[in-house]
Each structure stands twice: as structure tokens, then as C-alpha cells.
Amino acid sequence: MxxxxxxxxxxxxxxxxxxxxxxxxxxxxxxxxxxxxxxxxxxxxxxxxxxxxxxxxxxxxxxxxxxxxxxxxxxxxxxxxxxxxxxxxxxxxxxxxxxxxxxxxxxxxxxVRQLHCDGAELAGIGYLRSIADTDELKDSLIKGARLAIVGAGYIGLEVAAVAAKNGAKVTVLEIADRVLSRVTSPTVSRFFEDLHRSEGVDLKLSMGLSGFEGSDRVEIARLSDGSTLPCDLAIVGIGIxxxxxxxxxxxxxxxxxxxxxxxxxxxxxxxxxxxxxxxxxxxxxxxxxxxxxxxxxxxxxxxxxxxxCGEKVLYDQVPWFWSDQFDVKLQTVGISTERHNLEIIRGDPVSKKFSVFYLHDNRLVAVDSINAPADHMISRKIIASGNELNADDIANVDFDLRSYI
Ligand SMILES: Cc1cc2nc3c(=O)[nH]c(=O)nc-3n(C[C@H](O)[C@H](O)[C@H](O)COP(=O)(O)OP(=O)(O)OC[C@H]3O[C@@H](n4cnc5c(N)ncnc54)[C@H](O)[C@@H]3O)c2cc1C
Incomplete structure (x- = not known):
């Protein structure tokens, strides 16, 4: 056999x-x-x-x-x-x-990590992990629908972007004082906060959720400051x-x-x-x-x-990830969290095309690229090489980063 x-x-x-x-x-x-x-x-x-x-x-x-x-x-x-x-x-x-x-x-x-709060089991409160979850949600993100999103991580913000583009009235609740706090720097968080607000998303930072209320389905989200938010549906994105x-x-x-x-x-x-x-x-x-x-x-x-199959190939990959929100593609390579002691911006955030380079003792540990795929691709190679970099070179958009590999 x-x-x-x-x-x-x-x-x-x-x-x-x-x-x-x-x-x-x-x-x-x-x-x-x-x-x-x-x-x-x-x-x-x-x-x-x-x-x-x-x-x-x-x-x-x-x-x-x-x-x-x-x-x-x-x-x-x-x-x-x-x-x-x-x-x-x-x-x-x-x-x-x-x-x-x-x-x-x-x-x-x-x-998905589940919410445990009053009213968490009400109809109209959803999560996003599977085809079935998206099928249940997609037709409800219509013009005028009042959507409460719990958690300003990648998934919460991506859903917010799709819903806002459809004309829904979107409010995002985030307990931390900035969006994407688990995965990026304050610089990039601020960029995404401005982006979402400019598209009409109501971002409530440092704001927790106390519970939901409703008779048959969700009607109100109760917030940690004692206020209430009327909603027709809610999406929870608080991790996995x-x-x-x-x-x-x-x-x-x-x-x-x-x-x-x-x-x-x-x-x-x-x-x-x-x-x-x-x-x-x-x-x-x-x-x-x-x-x-x-x-x-x-x-x-x-x-x-x-x-x-008997080959000894070691998994030694520089991690990378992406997210699409409105007209922005974020590509992240490496893990920046608390591992860098220098942050350098290359490009102009106002033009929505720039990268944030994170260095530790002159070595690149991570890069967040916003609509800057070339920076992303070259950064993968630089991080893997472990080569030392000069901060002035990175900040100079005319400098060819390929010379570092
Ligand atoms: C909405 C969404 C957006 C995402 N966006 C991005 C992105 O932009 N970029 C990116 O890099 N990553 C993204 N991710 C993450 C990425 O999809 C996951 O990292 C990837 O799917 C992991 O693959 P996996 O096979 O390990 O796990 P999964 O894709 O979770 O597959 C595991 C499968 O195993 C099944 N299973 C679980 N337990 C059992 C069991 N006991 N018996 C049998 N089957 C079981 C599950 O039902 C599931 O079908 C996103 C994820 C989600 C949900």
C-alpha cells in the first residue's frame, strides 16, 4: 500500500x-x-x-x-x-x-476571536473569516446603512473602506489610541486615520464597546464613554x-x-x-x-x-503582508514592532505614495510602503541581506536603493 x-x-x-x-x-x-x-x-x-x-x-x-x-x-x-x-x-x-x-x-x-459582552449574540452582528461570512454581509453594505465596526485592525478598516465606498454610514470603534496599532508605527496609523476620515468614516479612537442592544437584531452599540451609537449591523474584527x-x-x-x-x-x-x-x-x-x-x-x-519528500529546506523568509483600503495599497515587509530605533520617510505622504523605513542600528528591520511597490520589493531583498544602510540615502528619493543588494 x-x-x-x-x-x-x-x-x-x-x-x-x-x-x-x-x-x-x-x-x-x-x-x-x-x-x-x-x-x-x-x-x-x-x-x-x-x-x-x-x-x-x-x-x-x-x-x-x-x-x-x-x-x-x-x-x-x-x-x-x-x-x-x-x-x-x-x-x-x-x-x-x-x-x-x-x-x-x-x-x-x-x-475569529469572539466578543463577550451584552447583546453579542444578537442578529446583525458578524465576523469575517469565511466565504459564508462575506456572503452574509456583502448585500447589507448599502447606501445609508449604519454600520458599526469593532476594531481598527486590517479587517475592520478594509470593511470600513468597502462600506464607505458603497455609501454606508460607517463608525469604527478602536480601544487603542490609534488604528493598526498592533502592526505598524504611529506614522502609518496617522496616515490611515486621515485617509478614512477624509472618506467619511467616523473613527472613534480610545473607545471601547460595552455591549449591544436590540429586540430581534442589533439596534444600538453602547460605548465605553456611556454614549450610544444607533446601528443596523455590526462587524467585529478583534483578532484571531x-x-x-x-x-x-x-x-x-x-x-x-x-x-x-x-x-x-x-x-x-x-x-x-x-x-x-x-x-x-x-x-x-x-x-x-x-x-x-x-x-x-x-x-x-x-x-x-x-x-x-526528504529535502532539508529551512523556512527562513522575511515576513510580508498587504492591505487594500480605498485607493491605497499598503505593503509591509519585516516586523517593525518595537524593534527599530530609527524611522525614515521616503517620498511624500501627501501624494499618498511613500514608504516608512524602520532601522535598528543601521540595519533595516521593516518597511511599510504606501502605493510604493518598488520600495517594497527592494526592501524584501535588503532585509534578507542584513546589509547596513545610510539614513540619508533612504530619505533621498533619487537614490537607487538597489545599490544596497
Ligand atoms: C478577511 C481576511 C482578509 C485577509 N487579508 C489578508 C491580506 O490582505 N494579506 C495576507 O497576507 N493575509 C490576509 N489574511 C490572512 C490569510 O488569509 C491567512 O493568513 C491565511 O488564510 C492562512 O492560511 P491557513 O491555511 O493557515 O489557514 P486558513 O485559511 O484559516 O485555513 C484553515 C482551514 O482549516 C479548517 N479547519 C479548522 N479546524 C479544522 C479541523 N479540526 N478539521 C478540519 N478542518 C479544520 C478551517 O475551517 C479552514 O478552512 C486575511 C484573512 C482574512 C480572514
Whole structure:
């Protein structure tokens, strides 16, 4: 009987891992068992082009259905894995028979962090993680609709942008004193605050939510300063929680994410974990971290496939991410949070085309590029090189940054 790689979870990381296994010559069975009713699909458009209606559902899918058949990748959809039995080498599911594995790849991603406050269960209060979530929301973001968004992270702000463009009356509540506080600097936060306000979004910073009220569905949001906000619907974007319980219950090391080594291997040599559900050591962060990005999901998927096929390829990628809001594309490379001691602006924020470079002791640790893709692309290479930079060169838009690689 041929060997089997069983991948549990059917998202970006799972899809890439299966594709890479075949590309690297894995001749045995590949089974993806995911709990959603869809084959692997891209989540970023769910709060961007798919939410706005600019992209159809078919374009969300990672690969067409025939691809899986042709490549002998078996999709078992609607199957929720509930237990990994490491001794027996098998996984059981909420329904149907268990599946045996020779190698197991855990790619269970993450779920939204839920609000726990009065009225949190009322109809009209939603979250955004899946196609089903966006389908439920998209037709309600119409002209005049009063939308309350809880959390000014990427997802909250992306939904705010789509809704405001549709003519909805959007209010964003953020408990921190600035937007995107978890992922960027005050300079970039201020830029996005100005952008949203100029487009008519009402941003309420340093403002918490006490609860919701309504008879059948949400009608009012109660705010931490005692005021009330009438609303027809609310979207909550307050972060995600990794789906690592199945690994923890199987005795694998976890710590707000499944701990993996440079090859994405867990503490069991026949079990790998990839994507949002993992935590790994990164020299670009200076410690271990859990990344929530497509790039990480794809690259870890490739790394796990290589390791299963007997290649020792270490995952050593500079993290990067993007966000689209109104006419702005933000591209971030590296992790800036508290790791820099110098910040340099290249370009002109008023023109909405500039980058913020974050340096630590003359070495680049991160860059936020706003409508400046060339800065982003070159910065990925500079960060990976570890080369020293001169602050004056960065600030000079006529200086060719390619000389640093
Ligand atoms: C609205 C939205 C916008 C985003 N925008 C961006 C962006 O602009 N740029 C970017 O880089 N990233 C973005 N992300 C993040 C990116 O989509 C994730 O990092 C990526 O999807 C992670 O892939 P994954 O395969 O690890 O996890 P997921 O995509 O979460 O897939 C995991 C899958 O496993 C399933 N599953 C969970 N538990 C089980 C179980 N026990 N058994 C079987 N199946 C299970 C889940 O239902 C899910 O289908 C966005 C995410 C969202 C939700």
C-alpha cells in the first residue's frame, strides 16, 4: 500500500502543501480533509474585492476542481478532525471513519476571536473569516446603512473602506489610541486615520464597546464613554485565535500556536504544522512568533512538502503582508514592532505614495510602503541581506536603493 500524507484543514497552507508535494515528486496518496464545504480558497479578497463585488466566487479558489483530480489529491470536504491518535497514526473526524496517515500535516488555521459582552449574540452582528461570512454581509453594505465596526485592525478598516465606498454610514470603534496599532508605527496609523476620515468614516479612537442592544437584531452599540451609537449591523474584527487544540490534545508542544522547527516539524517527527495555526522561531523577529499571512501559509506549505519528500529546506523568509483600503495599497515587509530605533520617510505622504523605513542600528528591520511597490520589493531583498544602510540615502528619493543588494 502506498504511503499517505494526510492534511487536516483545507485553507491556503493545505492547498499549497498538496501542490508542492506533487511538484517535489511525492508519489503516494495525498488527502486534504477540511471542515468547510469548499476546496482551498484565498481569504484576502473576503474583505476586499469579493466583499465589494469586484471579484466572483470562482476566482477565490486556489485551483480548479479538475486540478485535484488530475494530481490525485483527494479532497474530503465538510470533515472536521477531532482527534489525532499518534500511537495508531490516525485521525478521527466528527463524522465518518478515521483516516490513517504516514505523515500528518496540521493546517487548521485560525478562528475569529469572539466578543463577550451584552447583546453579542444578537442578529446583525458578524465576523469575517469565511466565504459564508462575506456572503452574509456583502448585500447589507448599502447606501445609508449604519454600520458599526469593532476594531481598527486590517479587517475592520478594509470593511470600513468597502462600506464607505458603497455609501454606508460607517463608525469604527478602536480601544487603542490609534488604528493598526498592533502592526505598524504611529506614522502609518496617522496616515490611515486621515485617509478614512477624509472618506467619511467616523473613527472613534480610545473607545471601547460595552455591549449591544436590540429586540430581534442589533439596534444600538453602547460605548465605553456611556454614549450610544444607533446601528443596523455590526462587524467585529478583534483578532484571531489559532486552531491548535487538536495538536495540544495529542501531546504536541503548543503556545498560542503549534510550535514548529525550521522545517515546520512539530515535536513528533511524522507530524508537521503550517500556516496561521503555528508558531516558529524567526531571525527577522528575534524570537518566536505566530504569523497571520498568506505568504507564511504558502511558504510553510512548501517547506513541509520538501521535508516530507526528504529535502532539508529551512523556512527562513522575511515576513510580508498587504492591505487594500480605498485607493491605497499598503505593503509591509519585516516586523517593525518595537524593534527599530530609527524611522525614515521616503517620498511624500501627501501624494499618498511613500514608504516608512524602520532601522535598528543601521540595519533595516521593516518597511511599510504606501502605493510604493518598488520600495517594497527592494526592501524584501535588503532585509534578507542584513546589509547596513545610510539614513540619508533612504530619505533621498533619487537614490537607487538597489545599490544596497
Ligand atoms: C478577511 C481576511 C482578509 C485577509 N487579508 C489578508 C491580506 O490582505 N494579506 C495576507 O497576507 N493575509 C490576509 N489574511 C490572512 C490569510 O488569509 C491567512 O493568513 C491565511 O488564510 C492562512 O492560511 P491557513 O491555511 O493557515 O489557514 P486558513 O485559511 O484559516 O485555513 C484553515 C482551514 O482549516 C479548517 N479547519 C479548522 N479546524 C479544522 C479541523 N479540526 N478539521 C478540519 N478542518 C479544520 C478551517 O475551517 C479552514 O478552512 C486575511 C484573512 C482574512 C480572514
Amino acid at each position: 502506498s504511503e499517505r500524507v494526510l492534511i487536516i484543514g483545507g485553507g491556503h497552507a493545505a492547498g499549497q502543501c498538496a501542490v508542492s508535494l506533487r511538484q517535489k515528486g511525492w508519489a503516494g496518496e495525498i488527502v486534504i480533509a477540511g471542515d468547510e464545504p469548499f476546496p482551498p480558497y484565498q481569504r484576502p479578497p473576503l474583505s476586499k474585492a469579493y466583499l465589494s463585488g469586484a471579484m466572483t466566487a470562482e476566482r477565490l479558489f486556489f485551483k480548479p476542481a479538475e486540478f485535484y483530480e488530475k494530481e490525485r489529491i483527494e479532497l474530503q470536504l465538510g470533515r472536521r478532525a477531532v482527534k489525532v491518535d499518534r500511537q495508531a497514526g490516525q485521525v478521527s473526524f466528527a463524522t465518518g471513519s478515521p483516516l490513517a496517515y504516514d505523515y500528518l500535516v496540521i493546517a487548521t488555521g485560525a478562528r 485565535v489559532p486552531n491548535d487544540e487538536i495538536a495540544r490534545e495529542a501531546g504536541l508542544d503548543t503556545d498560542d500556536g503549534i510550535i514548529v522547527d525550521g522545517c515546520t516539524k512539530t515535536t513528533d517527527p511524522s507530524i508537521f504544522a503550517i500556516g496561521d495555526c503555528t508558531r516558529h522561531e524567526s531571525r527577522y523577529f528575534g524570537g518566536n512568533l505566530r504569523l497571520e499571512s498568506v505568504h507564511n501559509a504558502l511558504e510553510q506549505g512548501k517547506t513541509a512538502a520538501a521535508a516530507i
